[in-house]
Amino acid sequence: MARSARLAEGGRIDRSKSVRFKFNGESYQGFKGDTLASALLANDVHLIGRSFKYHRPRGIMTAGSEEPNALVQLGEGARTEPNIRATQIEIFEGLTARSQNCWPSVGFDIGAVNSVLSRYLPAGFYYKTFMWPASLWLTYERFIRKAAGLGQAPTEPDPDRYAQHHAHCDVLIAGGGPAGLAAALAAGRSGARVILADEQNEFGGSLLSDAEAEIDGAPALAWVGAALEELRALPEVTILSRTTVTGYYDHNFLTAVERVTDHLDPDAAPPNTPRQRFWKIRAKQTVLAQGAIERPLVFAENDRPGVMLASAVAAYIQRYGVLPGREIVVFTNNDSAYATARLAARAGARVHLVDAREQPPGPLLAEMAALGVETHLGCGVVGVSGTKAIHGVDIAKLTEDEKGLAGPPLQVSADLIAMSGGWNPTVHLFSQSRGTLRYDETLASFVPDKTPQKARCAGSGNGAMMLAECLREGFEAGAAAARDAGFTVETPESPDAPALLDSPPRQIWTVPTVHPLGQGKRKHFLDHQNDVTAADVHLAAREGYLSVEHLKRYTTTGMGTDQGKTSNINALAILSEIRAADIPSVGTTTFRPPYTPAGFGAMSGQAVKDLFEPERGTPMHPWHLANGAVFEDVGDWKRPRYFPRDGEDMHAAVQRECRQVRETVGIMDASTLGKIDIQGKDSGRLLDLVYTNLFSSLKPGRIRYGLMLNEHGMIFDDGVTTCLGVNHYHMNTTTGGAARVLNWLEEWLQTEYPDWEVYCTSVTEQWAVATLSGPKARDVLLAVAPEMALDSDSFSFMTMREGVVAGIPARVFRVSFTGDLSYEINVPARYGRALWEALMAAGAPYAITPYGTESMHVLRAEKGFIIVGQDTDGSVTPRDMGMDWIVSKKKEDFIGKRSFARPDTAREGRKQLVGLLTEDPTFVLPEGAHLVSAVNPAPPMPMIGHVSSSYMSPNVGRSIALGLVKDGRNLMGRQFQVPLMSGRVETVTITEPVFFDKDGERSRG
């Protein structure tokens, strides 16, 4: 058992509540309030995982959501989750986690051979190596994913539930540190609706790790407590802890992930509570108070387990009561890390302080001397001994130009390095809001400048690094945001907080080592998550990737789940040194949402499984289900595709259904056809505008087929329209085109002809439709509608009659899409199933068969009837379809007419609809197959057309097909070749596109 690094006292952990958890199969003990990272450090576990590319041993670098290294696979089975930052997981009894990216174990990792081979794995390695042949890329990629990878996705369905919450507020505040709390107080006091969100389990931000901070002469956390108490009493203020504002989108739309029960044992979580809640927030104003992240120093071997940010070491000591090392080297270029040295020394560690500066402030040096801290001024850490743990640190004097060592390195015994390269304001959300950044020379970092959105920044995220400034900026931003949201409020007076020393840093972007960069074994890591080194940036620059955007893609620095939280500025700075340009002119890349990874579960919410997408069923749907229908999706509709009987496959069922319709009678559910009720004195005018043929002359009770074109003259829908009475029409559209056609009519009425009086109403769902089709259709209908005159003189083809069918008031349309005698019987939707069952009973003597969309397709293809969207594709005119007969010569204008005269639309030789018969009558061409005049040994071959519809027709007794062929109508009887994927070449003959009942007698009889 390793030693305990837990301090005897201190921290915000609850020492009365012991928590047991497992890491890599070993059992450990921590306390309630620990993160996985703090509990592992307390147990002296520093080696957490292996790195992405080189599989180098990695430990814990930070104490927050910026962690690039300590990513673990959390949980088991269906609940396992990869790439979770150990620094953010609150431990609970029974938690399990394991290292990822290593095999067979984190201590002995076969992939670490990549580290030895690193000379051959430079920046852009994947681009350089895995380029050609493209066909091998899939093989390469599988290998890379397995070798690199970042954890494993669960393979079982997610057992947890997730919720979504839409919210509107006056002021959204991202970040609950001193600035965010001050902003919430100022805005909340105005009565504004405020949402205050913080990613941590407790509010206070940096103050949680700073036991020495004071506000108005009292401990700062007392001020935090009072602020929270006041905020909780304000009814319009919503306080969300464990909630990360992940994205800032257009028009002040933000998303946040609330981890509701992630800190609890999933088996003991409260019932009826979602695991996570995804917030979609529209905020009138925002205050971004995300704080700042400490900048790592780029020195040799700075990725070893035990190299941490100085502020993280301070956080482990003060917030978690853990001293992560006993011999600590603090390496800094600024004043802030002296606090860490002080805390570590007081906690009992032996401390060396290495300051790159020659002359740090005297008071700090005096304090270090008093604490027994050995200081090394004008020095840097130039090497680290140890791979899975640190056991020594090389310290050397740096030359004035910072490029080399001014003396031989001194090795000191150490097990931890606490580094500080300054502070980067967290500008991620501001950047996502399309905000531009400004370079601050003093901070050597970017700060928010301008945003087109209603956002303000406050606190250290805005570059204000002192506590008093954070509070003042928070109060001002909160009050101003409330005022801009329409509330009246005074800016509260800001409390006092003592200022700390803040003398100028010595910015060394790459700390030299004993050998030139990239020429020895020691690596300077920039982006720990993506394994990008300083040498990689130099290499990329040498190869010409000098733009910051190119650098990012080529080296992958700043990409991945941490979005460059710790690496970005260092990479930019090194690039700017190489280019001998200042950092602002080099520029910066854009931070992308989410701020920290958000699970698909939370984003999907309840929209999974049956609730993923709405489904539409007709009133007859339950009958179809009960009678074994196989369904297909047509838009949102579930339509029966065929009705198999015992042992039938689709082919057998469809052949039987098609034969039965032609022999006696079949019945189809046509309820999904689009139906639009059109009324008003200008209805006929509208129909004449949108259809190619004349409708205003249609008499009540008569039906006409129509084609609709767009202004390009291309077919975009077809259907029949019936005149119900004076200025009253019933329009049928295709099932898929219902919404599109209604919008089309509305577009013309609302935008171009608002003075026309026409009312269009969708009635698709108001009517259930059963279509009887076949020679016995009349007999079946007569049996249930004895009072209707059905003889052809009284009720002729293309007319509509109202009457009573099976005791139900009905509109019966005598139209035909099968080419056989057909009646489309429309009844109010709620009678749909009753009608269907009555027709099935009446049809029994004729062996009536229900048939689905597949048989409908075969039957209509036998007749050469087109399906818009299958035989047309948006580039097909009525003339191309051989449907000149439906284009009015008399009408001066209709939509699309003018385009017929355009040279390309009018030219000869366009693709035209023809029939295609295969040489082998048993062979069914695949739809989409291409016709060529001659088969070459290899592509390309000039293509003259394609197959659009193709079926085995039982009624024609062979396979049939429709296709679009260049100049097809002049090629009747000619033969062409259809080369297929299988290697087979089929010969086809061009024919008329009608295969059955060419005179059309059957539908009129």
Place this chain on the structure above:
Amino acid sequence: MLQITCPWCGPRDAVEFHCHGEAHIARPEKPHEISDAEWGDYIFFRKNPKGVHFERWTHDAGCRRWFNAIRNTVTDAFIATYAPTDPIPEIPTDDQGDA
């Protein structure tokens, strides 16, 4: 997500709307009397400005009505929305929807 103010329903999320491109393109009254070039201009050619743009929108998941909008294509700021039959609003000189 953009927030768009429907002239009839008020501010709503962009998922309820569809954009239909440039506004104020009248259909030629006598299509057969104009040249192919003029007709081609009507059906194919659209402005694609960087900055202030006049567009047609529909509130599909709401009142299903068409309206026009003035949007700055750089900032996505909506300067005005108005009914198809309304006159084109004057754009205030101090509000080009700039950042």
